[in-house]
Each structure stands twice: as C-alpha cells, then as structure tokens.
Amino acid sequence: MTVDPADLERLAGDISGQLIVPTHRDYDAARAVWNGMIDRRPAAIVRCATTSDVAAVIVFAAGKEVPLAVRGGGHNIAGSATCDNGLVLDLSPLKSIEVDAGARRAKAAGGVVWGEFDVETQEVGLATTGGLIPSTGIAGFTLGGGLGHLMRSYGLGCDNLLSAEVITADGSRVRASSDQNPDLLWALRGGGGNFGVVTEFEFQLHELAPTLLAGRLAHPLTRARDALRLYRDFTAAAPDSLIVYGSLSTGPDGDPRMGMRPVFNGPLDQGQSILRSLREFGPPILDDIGPRAYLRCAEDRRAGLPPRASQLLEGEFRRPPE
C-alpha cells in the first residue's frame, strides 16, 4: 500500500507538528526505534505537537485506511511503535508534566519518558512505579503493565494509573477514570496499546525516602546453584519494601556470573539488617550496596537522565507537603 503524497501534504497543512517523509534529512533518525534490529520504512512520521494533531492523524489514517503505528518512548523490542509504508504517530514532542504534590498526583503527556517524570516527582520527594531505565516511555510501559523498583511497595505502573485522556479511533477525545468510562480505564491498566491513543496519563504518587539502600551483588557462575537457592529462599520471605532482581549474565570481565540487585525502600538501618544474610553469602565478587538516591537506581546510565537530574542529586530533595 502507498500513501498519496498529495494527501500527506494536506495532512501536513492541517497539523501544527512536523511531518517527516523519506526525503527529509531527519527521516532515518525519526524512524529509528530503540531496538536497532528493527528497520522499517514508514510513509511518514508525524511528530505531534498537540492533542488536536493526534486526532487529525488518527482520522486521516482511518479515512485513508493507512496503517498507523503509535510511538511513545520507542522502547518496544518488537518495534510495534513503527511500521512499513504507513504512518507513525510520534508523541515524543508532547512533554508536559504537572505534579500536584499536595494531592500526590501527577499528569504527564504521552511523549514523556521515565527519567523526565522521575525528576519532576523526586523534586518534591514523591515517585510512582516507573521503568528501570530513564529512556523508557511512560506510555507503552504503563499500558503494558509496568515493572519497576517500587512495584512491591506501590504496585505495578498500571495500578497507579488514576485516569487518562484518550483519543479514540474516530478522533474523539474522552476521559477514562473511575467515574468516566471506567471500563476504558480498566482496559488501559495493562491491557496494551490498542484502545485509543493516550495523550495524558494521571498517576498516583507516593512519598519516597530521599535515599534508598540499593546496589549490586555478583557471584561467579560456579556458585550460581547455591546463590540461586539463597535468592529463592531469601526473596520468598522478603518484606514488600524490598525487591531483589536476580540474573545470570556476563560481567564486564567477560566471565559469566549470577547477579542480584536489591532495592530497599525504607529506613536504611532496617535495610542493612535485612540484607545482611544476602551480603554475607559467598563472599560475593562484587558488592556495591549502599545508600542511593532513587534517580541513581537507574540501571543504564548511558540512557541518561535529563540534565536537571544532576542539579537535583547535588541539592537537597524537598519533602512532600503534609
């Protein structure tokens, strides 16, 4: 299927965002998603600047029967945020974040990624369950469930979704909340991305200690059997304030290893005492567990937090209002 260039030109005139076609110099950058193995060539990428743009693109695609892919943070490994010969509705320019610290709620637009969201909420001592890596989109993450450091304390990402603004397949704008279209909210909380395009997410926030106890433990693969047994027994009895990720991976020295990553959300001395038996086993070839800001628990520093994160980390974290 091909999209008529004259139709695309008309669409470009109807929106305030940017429409990028294959001849545009930004085309290759705009079509790339996180998984570098995905190499799809959409007819155009529409970088939406407003929710009206989102509605215009949906109505255009439905009317012309053009395949439509929706892009939040672009992290889906299967590349479902892009397509061949269709349109990519790219929400990444939609970045507004409003934190209501008193009500412990935050609204964020569909193009926000977790690093951006976490900085805004941590500035007032609050957080919700978000992704382990700052560049993951809040959109696909929440619509697909959402696993994170805080999930044992506060539930999955989708459990914290209080309401959403959704543009439906006919271009209508609807609210999904406990009293408006509650069945739609139910579907959005982990049901995947096919119930409409979510332009705004409203999350429940939670007070978070300024410093968590977190870090890494590693054991050589030769000890993996015993380490995994310990991991199984330890995590079965662990309190909800503690999460421990376990993995079999290759270390920076090229040797295979069994790794554990605890994150404790509570008083530091209590965390030190709970983690003692885990840290004493071995001894481990790596133990860098210590007090850390939540923003420093992100696993992949290369993915980068927004520049404001470093100012925040160097300064004082404010406490949320009583």
Ligand SMILES: Cc1cc2nc3c(=O)[nH]c(=O)nc-3n(C[C@H](O)[C@H](O)[C@H](O)COP(=O)(O)OP(=O)(O)OC[C@H]3O[C@@H](n4cnc5c(N)ncnc54)[C@H](O)[C@@H]3O)c2cc1C
């Ligand atoms: C490096 C990396 C780290 C990850 N870490 C975690 C983690 O810690 N926890 C976890 O649970 N998962 C994690 N994931 C998985 C990730 O949550 C999912 O891939 C999620 O879909 C990414 O969301 P996104 O908005 O970035 O993705 P996208 O690829 O943009 O979108 C994913 C899907 O959601 C749809 N979609 C996107 N935005 C919207 C919208 N606004 N409205 C409707 N549909 C939409 C898309 O069409 C697509 O089908 C990780 C993935 C990667 C690559």
